[in-house]
Amino acid sequence: MTIADSTADLIGNTPLVKLRHLPQAAGVKATIAVKLEYMNPGGSSKDRIAERIIDAAERSGQLKPGGVIVEPTSGNTGVGLAMVAQQRGYRAIFVVQDKVSESKRAVLRAYGAEVVVAPTDVEPDDPRSYYRVSDRLAAAIPGAFKPNQYDNPNGPASHYATTGPEIWQASEGRITHFVAGIGTGGTISGTGRYLKEASDGAVKVIGADPEGSIYSNPDDVHQYKIEGVGEDFYPKAFDRTITDSIVQIGDAEAFETTRRLAAEEGLLVGGSSGMAVAAAIKYARDNDLDESQTVVVLAPDSGRSYLDKIFNDEWMRANGFADVVERTARPSLAE
Ligand code: PMP
Numbered sequence: 001m002t003i004a005d006s007t008a009d010l011i012g013n014t015p016l017v018k019l020r021h022l023p024q025a026a027g028v029k030a031t032i033a034v035k036l037e038y039m040n041p042g043g044s045s046k047d048r049i050a051e052r053i054i055d056a057a058e059r060s061g062q063l064k065p066g067g068v069i070v071e072p073t074s075g076n077t078g079v080g081l082a083m084v085a086q087q088r089g090y091r092a093i094f095v096v097q098d099k100v101s102e103s104k105r106a107v108l109r110a111y112g113a114e115v116v117v118a119p120t121d122v123e124p125d126d127p128r129s130y131y132r133v134s135d136r137l138a139a140a141i142p143g144a145f146k147p148n149q150y151d152n153p154n155g156p157a158s159h160y161a162t163t164g165p166e167i168w169q170a171s172e173g174r175i176t177h178f179v180a181g182i183g184t185g186g187t188i189s190g191t192g193r194y195l196k197e198a199s200d201g202a203v204k205v206i207g208a209d210p211e212g213s214i215y216s217n218p219d220d221v222h223q224y225k226i227e228g229v230g231e232d233f234y235p236k237a238f239d240r241t242i243t244d245s246i247v248q249i250g251d252a253e254a255f256e257t258t259r260r261l262a263a264e265e266g267l268l269v270g271g272s273s274g275m276a277v278a279a280a281i282k283y284a285r286d287n288d289l290d291e292s293q294t295v296v297v298l299a300p301d302s303g304r305s306y307l308d309k310i311f312n313d314e315w316m317r318a319n320g321f322a323d324v325v326e327r328t329a330r331p332s333l334a335e
Contacts, residue, residue, distance in 0.1 A: 006087055007041040007083065007087060008041075008051055008084065008087055010040070010041045011040055011041060011042075011047045011048055011051055011162075012040070012047075012048060012162045012163075012166065013166060014035055014036050014037050014039045014040060014166070015035075015036055015039060015170075016033045016034065016035050016036075016167070016170045016171070016296065017033060017034055017036065017267070018031060018032070018033045019032045019033070019034060019265055019277070020265065021264045021265055022257070022260055022261065022264060022265060022277065022281060023280075023281055023284065026281045026285055027285065028281055028284040028285055028289070029289065029290050029291050030176075030177075030284045030289035030290060030291065030292075030293040030294065030295055031291075031293070031294045031295065032277070032280050032281065032284065032295045032297060033171070033294065033295070033296050033297070034267065034269075034273070034277065034296075034297050034298075034299045035163075035166075035167060035296060035297070035298045035299060036267070036269075036299055037298060037299055037300050037301060038268075038269065038270075038299070038300075038301050038302035040080075041083065042076070042079045042080045042082075042083040043076070043079060043301060043302055043304075043305075044076035044079065044080065044300055044301035044302075045076070045159075045163070045187060045298065045300045045301070046075075046076035046077045046079065046080040046300075047079075047080040047083065047084075048080075048158040048159065048162055048163065049077065049080065049149060049152075049154065049155040049158045049159075049186060050077065050080030050081045050083070050084045050147075051080070051084050051158070052154045052155075052157060052158035052161070053081075053147045053149070053152055053154045053155065053158075054069070054081070054084050054085075054088065054090075054147075055154075056154045057145050057147070058088075062145050063090065063143075063145040064143060065089070066089075066090075066143055067090050067091075067143040067144070067145055068090065068091045068092070068093060068141050068143055068144045068145070069081055069085050069090050069091070069092045069093070069144075069145055069146075069147065070092075070093045070094075070095070070134055070137050070138040070141065070144050070145070070146050071092075071093075071094055071095075071134065071146060071147050071148070071149070072094070072095045072096075072130040072131050072133070072134040073094055073095075073096070073149070074094070074096040074097065074100035074104050074105070074108075075104070075227070075228055076228065076300065076301055077147075077149050078094045078096075078108050078113070079107055079108065079111070081094075081113075081147060082094070082107075082108050082111035082112070082113040083111055085111070085112075085113065086111045086112050086113075091114070092108075092111075092112070092113040092114070093113065093114045093115075093116060093137060093141075094108050094113055094114070094115055094116070095116045095117075095118055095130040095133045095134040095137065096108075096115055096116070096117055096118070096130065097117075097118060097119070097120040097130050098117050098118065098119055098120050099120040100117075101308065103308075104305070105117075116133060116137070118130035118133045134146065149184050149186070149237065150184050150235035150236065150237055151235065151236040151237065152237065153236075153237070155184055155186030155190070155237045156185070156186045156187075156189040156190035156193070156237055156239065157190060158186070158190065159186060159187050159189070159190030159191040159194070160190035160191070160193055160194045161190075163187065163190065163191040163194075163298070164190065164191045164192075164193070164194025164195050164198070165194060165198075167191065167195065167296050168194070168195060168198045168199075171294055171296060173198070173199070174294045175195065175199075175203055175294050175295075175296050176202070176203060176204065176289075176292075176293040176294050176295065177203065177204045177205075177206060177280075177283070177284075177289070177293065177294070177295040177296070178191060178192055178195050178203055178204070178205050178206065178295075178296050178298075179206045179207075179208055179247075179276050179279055179280040179283065179295060179296070179297045179298070180192075180206075180207065180208065180276055180297070180298040181207070181208045181209070181228070181229035181230075181272040181273075181275055181276045181279075181298075181300065182207045182208070182209055182213075182215050182229060182230070182231075182238060182243075182246075183228050183229045183230070183231070183272075184235045184237040184238065185235055185237045185238020185239065186237040186238075187298060187300070188205060188207055188238070188242065188243060189237065189238055189239040189242050191298070192205035192242040192243065193239070193242050196242065204244045204245075205242055205243050205244050206243065206244060206245055206246070206247060206279065206280070206283050207243040207245070207246040207247070207279075208229070208246075208247055208249055208272075208275050208276040208278070208279035208280075209229065209230055209246050209247070209248050209249070209279075210224045210226045210229055210230040210248075210249065210250070210251065210254070210275060211224060211248050211249065211250040211251070212224035212230065213229070213230025213231055213232070214230070214231050214232055214233065214234065215230065215231065215238075215246055216246045216247075216248035217248065224250075224251050225251045225255075225271075225309075225319060226249075226251055226254050226255075226271045226272055226275050227270070227271060227272065227306075228270070228271075228272045228300060228301070229272045229275065245283070247279035247282055247283050249275045249278045249279050249282070251321070252320075252321055252323070252324050253275075253278050254271055254272075254274045254275035254278055255271060255274060255310050255316070255321055255324050256274075256278075256324045256327060256328060257274040257275070257277050257278040257281075258270065258271050258273065258274025258275075258303065258306075258310050259274075259310065259311065259324070259328040260274075260328060261273070261274055261277060261303075262303055262311070263328065263330070267299070268302060268303035268304065269299045269301070269302060269303050270299075270300065270301040270302060270303055270305060270306055270310075271306060271309075271310050272300050272301070273297075273298075273299035273300060273301070274310075276297045276298060276299065277297050277299070279297075280295050280297045283295075313325045
């Protein structure tokens with residue numbers, strides 16, 4: 001039978017595809033393959049952590065029948081948790097900042113979750129901040145469970161148990177480098193640890209990080225536009241002993257690569273995926289990787305969530321990326 005029992009059974013086992021144009025155009029000889037996490041049922045790598053975090057909370061008794069999941073998130077983790085909550089009959093409440101688009105809130109509500117909106121423009125310690133609002137809700141609601149993806153060891157553990165083995169098996173042990181963006185750090189720490197153990201330390205683990213994030217330059221932390229990656233603090237989910245090096249990529253280069261992945265490779269992925277691919281190409285070029293090397297890049301989510309931003313020329317121009325729009329423009333038939 002190839003009919004899955006539930007959507008949870010469709011999490012993981014995402015495919016790997018070789019890039020055929022971008023690395024070659026940059027003079028890279030190594031194979032660069034992308035793991036397409038948008039093939040998960042909730043549309044991102046975060047389905048993996050949602051399932052494992054909820055499994056663990058059920059086992060430990062933190063989450064009981066009729067329980068309520070409360071988390072401050074607008075993004076992929078919210079979608080993963082909302083989907084698993086729906087499947088298991090839990091109520092889910094997400095606290096999001098008011099900068100979060102209506103379409104992202106609509107996705108969470110579509111799965112039956114409740115969305116509480118908090119102001120963006122306040123300090124994290126302000127009682128109105130989405131962190132503090134979620135703390136208060138979790139304390140006040142009987143049976144509430146707060147997954148806290150930044151601190152929860154089940155995030156990296158889910159990637160150690162699933163993402164790592166999948167890549168090792170799909171590449172038949174030929175992977176030499178693993179590249180992933182770092183947000184909570186769960187993906188790179190769990191997957192990287194597995195791949196290092198499986199290869200007796202041979203696989204190199206490379207983090208991709210936005211310009212402005214603490215991981216690549218703690219002395220120059222500032223705002224940036226790439227979503228889902230980079231931080232201004234070190235979360236517990238990030239094990240710094242696993243990454244061998246970190247490649248810094250700016251917004252413009254990440255977005256240009258994201259647009260080129262759609263136009264030249266047929267891969268509609270998000271900005272953190274473009275950033276990770278840009279980092280892989282840069283690393284392969286700077287380190288003269290050759291035909292014998294296989295670089296696997298994890299692409300966390302789909303470009304469909306960014307149609308109003310990275311794939312919108314008006315938004316790109318308004319945010320200082322007019323040159324990227326020009327460089328990735330298609331020749332017009334009218335001219
Ligand atoms: N890209 C996107 C779009 C994400 O939502 C996340 C998760 N925050 C990441 C990359 C980074 O993954 P991780 O938290 O496991 O480091």
